[in-house]
Each structure stands twice: as structure tokens, then as C-alpha cells.
Amino acid sequence: MDHAKSAARFAADEARTHWHDQALYSLRGKRDRAAATIPEWEQLRETAARVKEHTLSRLAEYLEEFERNARKNGIQVHWARDGEEHNAIVHGILARHGATRMVKSKSMLTEECHLNPYLEARGIEVVDTDLGERIVQLAEDPPSHIVVPAIHRKREEIGELFHRTIGTAAGLSDPKVLTEAARQHLRQKFMGAQAGLSGVNFAIAETGGFVVVTNEGNADMGTSLPPVHIACMGVEKVIPRARDLGVFLRLLARSATGQPVSSYTTHFHGPMRGGELHVVIVDNGRSQSLASEVFRRSLSCIRCGACLNTCPVYRRSGGYSYSYLIPGPIGSVLGPQRDPAAHASLPFASSLCGSCTDVCPVKIDLHHELYAFRQVLVEKGLVPLHKRIAMAILGSVLSRPWAYRLAGRLLRWIVPRLPRWLAYGPWNAWGKQRELPPMPKESFRDLVGKEPP
């Protein structure tokens, strides 16, 4: 689906679009205020970028170091080439334990691998325990944002959804009441779970441990009650040393929500007594990205969502306008790397304003990557032919001063003489909501000679 079309559909409800825009812009504001409390903020970003760059330059070594140390800690490490392998590994672990009920905290990776439908088709109940994730799961929607997955839902709609799905009273809209209802509902799921799955924010090569960050403690509850904990991570989640964590943890919550630190930062260094701890390390196309000098940097992403919150297009078009499961600027760089044809409109879903680049805590030059991907898409022939022809003609006219002068003169002569219905016909996308620029009689180059030197 073309982003421009789905964005236009979302923005057709202007009041709701402005509500969505403002909700996310206020997150950006919180981020600004939190960042401003750290005088060395820019130095932190620079350090984080360098640590990631370094790690990516010897990723295999750090992953193997992580594996060795994790095994020493009694963690069982699995490697998955792609989403299918990842799902099969997770299912294998669950099957071995005869588990049919699993709770899961937030993990974009499992979304990417379509784990939930895979397990559900095999008779396993998967319950997302992050409140926002649970809301979208009950609504049978994908997340619309990587940190606040149900940001597109108004509280009245959530009241209605809960009434329909978990049997709360009709007409609820008080966030406290709704949260309490979800809490009671989820408590039952936690108590009954036979396994818990979490994501991984940072895996530490040096210690063989990993860190999971949440605000709701749901990852902690979900992995400490059942005897089996499965943690899934992309290969890019590894960092070299425990001390590097200080850099990323200071950046992550501030960038994401403006909190100095998230409510729960949990370090896992081995299984519970009598339990099992599994880590599944997934590639799923990441080593392809690693091979690209330009797009490699997108692997530095720590999934804070700041680029979504600041993106004037994301805020006005919503997560579902993006064809890739990760929306916004980072998704528009990641999606086309996975499947350029399916996500060919995403690099164009940006005014290239660069706010994403300046807000990114690991300094991914997102708007330059979007620009670079546009070139790749044209090279691959994935941009409509009429656009490429139009640009070739424009380029050829502009390369010849006489043709350029003639074209300009014609334009300025013809446009003012056209009847309005013709000048502003359906072919004029500019003129749908905008007046055309004035068409002066003389151009600058006509007038410049008349200026006193």
C-alpha cells in the first residue's frame, strides 16, 4: 500500500489527526526536557553511536563472546537464521515442556517474525502483557508505534474494546479504571502461564547477561512466575561491556518517553532455580544490512521511538499508514532493506526535514539514509516509470540554458492565461490546497541587467 494514499486516508479526519499529532509531539517535548537535564547529552549520543559502530564492525566476535559467557551462566543459546527458524525454536522449547499458555512482554522482533500466529496455529495461547500490546492484541491489530503500541486508540475506544473482550462494564473511559481492569485480567494470565517470553534491550558480551527495560514490570512478572523464560533478540542487540550500558540506559528512556530511567531495568544473568532460561539470537536479514556500507548504521537502532515522535509525517499519518511493521523514519529505512518492492513508497514518506537524525540517540543519519534509499529504489526500477521519465525530461531541460529559459518563459506566459478549471484540474496536485506561485512577466535573469552595478 502506497504511504501517500494511506496517509491521506488517515489525515482525512483532521480533528483526530491533530489529536494524534499532539499526543506524540508532547512525547517529543518530554524527551527535549529530559535531554536538556544532561549537559553532556550530545557527547552521550556520540559515545553511543561509536560503541554501536564498533560493535557492528566485529559483530560476530561479540556474539560468540556473548554466547560463551551466557552458556557459562547456564543460559541455553539458540541461533536462528530467519523468522521461521526463530518461531520453530520457540515452539520446540514450549512443546518440550508441554506448555500451551505463554505470556509475552514487548518484543518487536517477535512481531517481525509473526510469532503469535505461528504459535496460536499450534494450539498455544499467547498473551501480550504490556498494556498497549494487550490492547492491540485484543483489537486484533498490529502495534502502531514501537514504544506506545496503542497510541492511536482513544480511551473511550479502549473502554468499548475491554467491554467487548474482557467483560468490563460498558462506557468506561477513566484510564485508571481501565488500567486496573487490564491488571486484574492480566493477573490471571500471569498466574496460569507455563512459559514467559521477553525481548532483549541489551545483551552484554562480556558478562553473558542481558537487560530488559519496561515500565510496567510485566517482563519481570512474566518471566519470574513460570519456570521457562525465553528471550528473543536480533543479532544487533549485543554490546561489548557492562559499562557501556550506562551510556545506553541514560539515553533510552529519556529519548523514548522523557523519563530519566524506565520503571524496571532488569538484568538477567542465568535461569531461576529449577527453571530454564533460553536466548534465541535471530538474524532475519540483519547480516544483509550489515554488508551495506550505507544502511549498516540502521542496525544501531535501540528502538526508543524518538524518531517516530518527532516525525511530522508519522504524527499526521499514524503507524498503520506505513507498510512495514516498524513505522516512522527508522521503519522506512529498515522495511525497504527487507523487501524493497513491498516498501518502495516508504523512503518517500518524508519531507527529509532531518528532525529524526537530530533526535536519534545513536545518531543514525536517518534522513540521509532515506535520501540514499530513494536512489536505490530508482536504480532497482521500483519507482513508477512516469516519475522517472518526468525527472529525466526535467533534468534534460535544466541541463540546457536555452531550453530552461524557453520553458520558464512559456510557463510564465501560459499559466496566467489558463482558465481556472484548467490550471487547477485534477492533474495539479500542487493546486489541490495551494495557489500556484505568481507568474511574473520577467524572470530574474531578464531583470538583472537593468540593475545598477
Next chain:
Amino acid sequence: MPKVGLFIPCYVDQLYPQVGLAALRVLRRLGLEVEYPQEQTCCGQPMANSGCATDAKPLADRFLRVFGHYDHVVAPSASCVSMVRNHYDPFLRGKAGFEHLKRSTFELCEYLTDVVKVGKVQGEFRRKVGLHQGCHGLRELRLARSSELVAPAFDKVRSLLSQLDGIEIVPLSRPDECCGFGGTFAVKEEAMSALMGRDRLADHLQAGAEVIAGADMSCLMHLEGLARRAGKPLQILHVAQILEQARLS
């Protein structure tokens, strides 16, 4: 005395000649030797921005040929300057004169503040002005500190305008949000582009702006088109048009 090549972007040449003339007058009144080479056309940004960089290459070559021998190249358009400075590398890397060209191509305001080192701007402009930060000026040329960064605030355009007597630069609720022009984005993503622009206009209006001023005529062309369609009482001016009334020293 440095020789200045005046680079007037294609759409300014054809659609906003008075902006080009204002830039020329500002520079000449500072006593600079300014030339406008007639063989110039366009920097190639529309093509490159659309992914058709190969169609932009001949224009990059032309730009180097036309402007390479000037001491300085100055344009009243941040976006086009950014094209030369930040996106010409793949076309011109290693070519004789390219490094000089890249270093010596300036947006008008940064040329005034950083190279000519204009200290004083004398004149008056008794209007309430909303300052539009074009994104490429802001984040590609760093004409001001962008709101995302934790760093000391500065603003080259504001530092020039704010010296005028009677001018009131109104505070916006979102100081540097994109107006949604974005080159071909303006037509490719028409709905987004227009909504972003209307939101920007609303911010300027709630702040009490009578004039919207900026260093990038492309953003202003978009905002002007929206304001005129909506019948908003806003005057849209390029910074050069305000500065040409003043005495710079």
C-alpha cells in the same frame, strides 16, 4: 576583494525575481563585486531528491563549471546550498575545484554573518514577524541550533533581523517544525504536505505574525500558496527582501 558568484535557484529566477534582486542589492550595497553568470540553471535537487541522481549529475557538472572559479558563491536558498555542500560528493568527488566550491558556497544569511561578518543592521521593520526555519538551513547548514540538540542556542537569520527597529519576532509554539514542502514530497504526499503547511500557518497566526519570513523561498512558496488559498492575512517575505531596506555594516 573577493569575487562573488550569485547563484539564483531556478524557481527563484523564474517565479520570485524580486527575491533574487533583493539578494543582489544586499550584497552590492556591502561593496562586494557580484556577478550573475547567465549560464546557470538549477542545482539538480529536484531530481536527486526523487532518487534520480543520475539525472542530476550533468547539473552538478554544470554548476562546477559555472561557479568553480568564483571566490565565493552565494544563494538566497539554504536548500540549494545544502545540495551543493552535502550531496554533490557522489558526482564531483575528486574533480578539480570541487573542494573549493563546496567550502565556498554559502547561503545568504550565513555569508553575511560568517564571511562578511556583518555586525550592525540598521533600519526599521515595524511588523510582527514569524520566523520560519527551513529544515535544510537548520539541520543541513546549521543556520541555527535545532530544537532537538542540547547545545547553546544561536540563530544566524534571527541575529540579522532582530536588529531592525520595531521588528517583533513572535514566539511559535513549535519553533522549528517542518512546513511540509519537501520538494517533490509536496506533490507526492500532497495530503501530508498541505496539512503540515496549514499547521505551520496556524502556529504563526496564533502567535500574532503579520509576516512570515525565512531563508528558503521554497518553503515560503508552499506556505504562500496555502495562505492565499485560505485567504489568510499573512505577508510572506524572504529575509533578503527585509534586509534590502536596511543598512548593513
